[in-house]
Amino acid sequence: MSDKTSFSCGEYLDITQVSNLYGRLQKSLQKSVNIELKADKVNKADTAGLQMFVALKREISTTDGNLIWKNPSEGLINSAKLLGLAEELGLE
Template identity: 60%
Template structure:
């Protein structure tokens, strides 16, 4: 395993992209338990997309790793706050 792997969240964190994102996240988890999420381009986020990232946060923590947020967009931060997922996504101090 490497020290850290980067993952681009892209523009859409939504149900339409959840399956492909899940597959890409699984590959990232195989590489490292420390995942840097590049989220500066997120312009659309919904419950399904953020639930997937919350599940990732749980798994990363279980493996002794952590998430590193790289410039989360205002859309992502606002949606996570509205859904009450900021803490679960480890976004509170970003």
């Protein structure tokens, strides 16, 4: 297993993308328990998308891994704050 694997979040972290993103994230978890999320291009994030990352963060924490945000966009941060998930996701 590698030290960390990078994952591009794309432009949309919403319900239309959750299934696809979840499958890709599970493959990333097979490579490393430390996931670096490239989130600079995220334009839209909704409850479903952010809940998926809450679940992922909890799953990773059971294996002593980390969820690392790289350059989270203002849109992502604002959505997380609006939904009350910024602190839990480490986006504050």
